[in-house]
Amino acid sequence: MVGSGKIDEIIRCENVNKTFISGNGVYEVVKNLNLSIRENEFVVLFGPGQCGKTTVLNLIAGLEAASDGEVMVDGKKVMGPDPSRGMVYQTTALFPWLTVMENVEFGPKARGVRKEERRKIARKYIEMVGLEGFEKSYPVKLSGGMQQRVGIARAYSNDPVVILMDEPFGHLDAQTRYMMEEELEKIVSAEKRTVVFVTNNIEEAVYLADRILLLSNCPTHVVKEYSVDLPRPRDYVSEEFLALREKIMQEMEETL
Incomplete structure (x- = not known):
């Protein structure tokens, strides 16, 4: 992807498919996934539950291998886990x-x-x-x-070059979740990294993201993307915040 005068793409998925084979048959989870993420960008993968968001994150992490297509991080093809890709899980591990x-x-x-x-x-x-x-x-x-x-x-x-977060606040109570979202925003502002964050919580997505990628139902791919140009720190109840939230939810219902 082209930034201000230079190429600063750090993650690229090109025509990526992921199929799981079990005793019950073939299950296609990711189909023709294409995305590009810039250096120091905070990108949220947002979509319905069980749509394949975690599988996409695992493909970038190298915890799963693509069935077809190519996953690139920092100019190198992902062949497996690497310290340059840090992971934060829902369960802290x-x-x-x-x-x-x-x-x-x-x-x-x-x-x-x-x-x-x-x-x-x-x-x-x-x-x-x-x-x-x-x-x-x-x-x-x-x-x-x-x-x-x-x-x-x-x-x-x-x-790490990239930090991957798989619904890290999903199991927390609402008050603690809001607090952690605010803390993460401060941390990311202080220590710039490329962050890919998975959630199915629309308020969390709009509060944290520079850009939101809306994923389809399974087999998943990118349906739409939204640039979040709201100033930081963001106000959950501002007119602009609520308008973007409503727009994404409406288009999600229309598209999926």
Whole structure:
């Protein structure tokens, strides 16, 4: 994709198909998917439940292989998982036997980063997500929102090119979810990364996204896209916010 005078595409899916084969037959989940995402862009994959959003994210992550087509990240064909693509899941997937500090520094440690340096990296991102003072705490002692903060810090600590988020706030109560959306907006503004975020919550999509890609029912592909030009931080009840929300929901009902 062409930006201001230069090509800054970081993710590209071209004619991507994904088919699963089971004892019950062939199940086509993704069909002729084409998308392009720019460097440091926050893109939300939005669509109905069970439409294939997570499968698209897994294809970009390298956790699933495309049946046909090509998935490219940072100019390289995706052949499998890679530290350059950080993941944040709905269930935090933290190591329960490790402290907050040990969870956040796990990636750099696995890459052979010296203890002093990886502790410095971990402290930076623990501070970024507002968990100073909890470095020695274990996940079981943390609230759901705090656990997701650890997951976000852990993803950033590997210095990824892309951060992929699969409904990370979907299991939180409404109040905590709003708080985490506001915190994530601040984090992304402070530490620029390309973010691909999966949700089926329209308010969350409009609040966070630079651009929203509306996905079809299964087998999924991009139906429409929306640029979200609202100033940040956004107001959930502003006239412009509500108008865009209504437009997307109406077109979703008409299209799917």
